[in-house]
Amino acid sequence: MNPSDADAELMLRVRRGDRAAFRELVERHQRGVIQTIHRAIGDAWEAEDLAQRVFVQVWRSAGRYEPTAKFTTWLFTIVHNTILNEHRRRARRGAESLDALAQSDEETETLGAQFADAQSPDPARAASERELQARIGAAIRRLPDNQRTAVVLCRFEGLSYEEIAKVLHCSVPAVKSLLHRAREALKEELQGWC
Amino acid sequence: MNCKETQANFDERLDSRLDVAYSAAFDAHVADCPTCAAQWRAYAGVWSAVARHVATEPSTGFAERTLRRLDETLTEKPRGWLAPLWRWALAGSLIVTLSGAGWLGWQRTHHTNMQVEAYITAQQDRLEDFDVVASLHLLNGNNPHEKANVN
Ligand SMILES: [Zn+2]
Numbered sequence: 612m613n614p615s616d617a618d619a620e621l622m623l624r625v626r627r628g629d630r631a632a633f634r635e636l637v638e639r640h641q642r643g644v645i646q647t648i649h650r651a652i653g654d655a656w657e658a659e660d661l662a663q664r665v666f667v668q669v670w671r672s673a674g675r676y677e678p679t680a681k682f683t684t685w686l687f688t689i690v691h692n693t694i695l696n697e698h699r700r701r702a703r704r705g706a707e708s709l710d711a712l713a714q715s716d717e718e719t720e721t722l723g724a725q726f727a728d729a730q731s732p733d734p735a736r737a738a739s740e741r742e743l744q745a746r747i748g749a750a751i752r753r754l755p756d757n758q759r760t761a762v763v764l765c766r767f768e769g770l771s772y773e774e775i776a777k778v779l780h781c782s783v784p785a786v787k788s789l790l791h792r793a794r795e796a797l798k799e800e801l802q803g804w805c
Numbered sequence: 806m807n808c809k810e811t812q813a814n815f816d817e818r819l820d821s822r823l824d825v826a827y828s829a830a831f832d833a834h835v836a837d838c839p840t841c842a843a844q845w846r847a848y849a850g851v852w853s854a855v856a857r858h859v860a861t862e863p864s865t866g867f868a869e870r871t872l873r874r875l876d877e878t879l880t881e882k883p884r885g886w887l888a889p890l891w892r893w894a895l896a897g898s899l900i901v902t903l904s905g906a907g908w909l910g911w912q913r914t915h916h917t918n919m920q921v922e923a924y925i926t927a928q929q930d931r932l933e934d935f936d937v938v939a940s941l942h943l944l945n946g947n948n949p950h951e952k953a954n955v956n
Contacts, residue, residue, distance in 0.1 A: 630872065637868040645867070646860035655861035662863075663871045667878050675941050685941065692940050747858045765820065766855055772820070780940065791816050798851045 618682035626673040637666050640683075643768050644690055650751050650763050651694045661697060665689050680777075683770065687778045691760050698756065743804055750800035758793035761786055806834045811841045815848050 618639070624632035644665055649658035668689050676685060751759060757779055764770040764778065772786045779786065811834045817823050818831050835845050 633875070634868050634872060637871050641863040641867050641871075645863050649860040650858070658861060659864060659867060662867075663874045666871045667875050670875055671878075672941055688940050743854065744857075744859060747855055751855070751858065762855070766852070767858075767860075772822070787816060790820075794816065794819075794848065794852060797855060798847060801851050801854060804854070 615681055615683070619678045622673060622676050622682055623678065625670060626676065633666075633670055636669065636682075640686060641666075643683075644686065646767065647687070647690050647760075647763050648694060650748070650767070651756075651759055652697060653748065653752055657697075661693055665693050668693070681774065683768070684774045684777045687760075687764060687768070687770070691756075691778055694760070695756055746801060746804055750797050753800070754793050754796060757781075758789050758796070761789040762793045762797075765790060806830045808834075808838060808841055811835065811838070812844060815845065819849060819852055 618636065621632045621636045621639075625636065641662065645658050645662045648661045648665075649655055652658060652661070665686070669686065672689070676682075751762065754762065760779060761775050764775050765772075770778070772783050772790075775786045776783045779789075781789075811831055814823060814827075814831055818828065821828075823831060835841050
């Protein structure tokens with residue numbers, strides 16, 4: 612059974628209220644969901660909180676799932692909308708959002724530091740890797756919502772243009788254009804670092 | 806393949822969307838043309854750097870906590886008692902009423918204003934949860950109109 616069939620089968624069980632199937636779906640997709648949200652908002656704790664909301668929404672919406680739709684497309688549609696909502700919420704609570712942004716930059720740097728230290732025993736190289744990690748994270752977060760989702764789904768989650776188009780409710784040429792503009796923006800932001 | 810064509814296909818080449826013959830022609834041009842080679846290095850280099858970005862890993866017990874949260878959510882007062890169309894109608898009228906109430910509140914006292922604003926914000930948050938459901942509706946093919954572009 613391919614992974615996509617396995618997901619569809621689990622979702623059909625979730626539709627019948629099967630908690631074990633739900634748990635299995637969470638375990639299969641928790642990493643992709645948490646990391647996609649983390650790359651959008653920067654805060655690891657908040658990313659887990661929002662990821663839980665995503666999975667609760669999966670349970671609640673299971674009755675609307677049709678096996679004709681690939682589960683990951685369906686899941687990332689919920690993820691993308693949850694991120695949009697979170698950005699709107701943060702925009703409404705302006706001051707809090709600035710605090711959160713400062714915190715998320717700090718946190719990303721810590722995460723990058725752990726990675727850099729693990730990757731290289733050379734302190735100078737580790738420092739430069741840490742800086743690069745922080746810059747890449749910030750550059751991804753600064754992209755407009757749809758560009759960022761297109762980049763994350765294409766680069767990290769391996770979705771095709773057609774699947775990304777479904778998640779963003781747009782055409783395949785629009786996805787291509789989103790990715791092109793995002794890559795140009797990232798190139799601009801990361802000039803001299805890559 | 807000329808320079809213009811090569812550079813127009815950077816994205817397709819990165820995403821392996823060119824067929825074998827076209828891909829070979831692309832690579833041959835880049836190997837021979839210093840201008841395209843430099844631009845390709847910069848473009849592809851950033852994309853490989855992005856792939857190295859590290860995001861957080863799920864913490865231990867995430868699935869367990871998600872199940873607990875689900876239980877908490879399910880014991881809350883159910884919200885699925887209205888048909889989707891009625892939800893939107895209700896949500897719309899709620900916003901109109903609350904906006905009016907918010908305006909009146911602002912007119913009266915600062916304290917009331919703050920309370921009404923908080924209430925409106927909470928209702929907006931709730932409305933956005935409806936957006937998620939609406940987008941799944943679109944995904945199931947219930948709306949044939951696609952947005953041509955986005956942001
Ligand atoms: Zn050339």
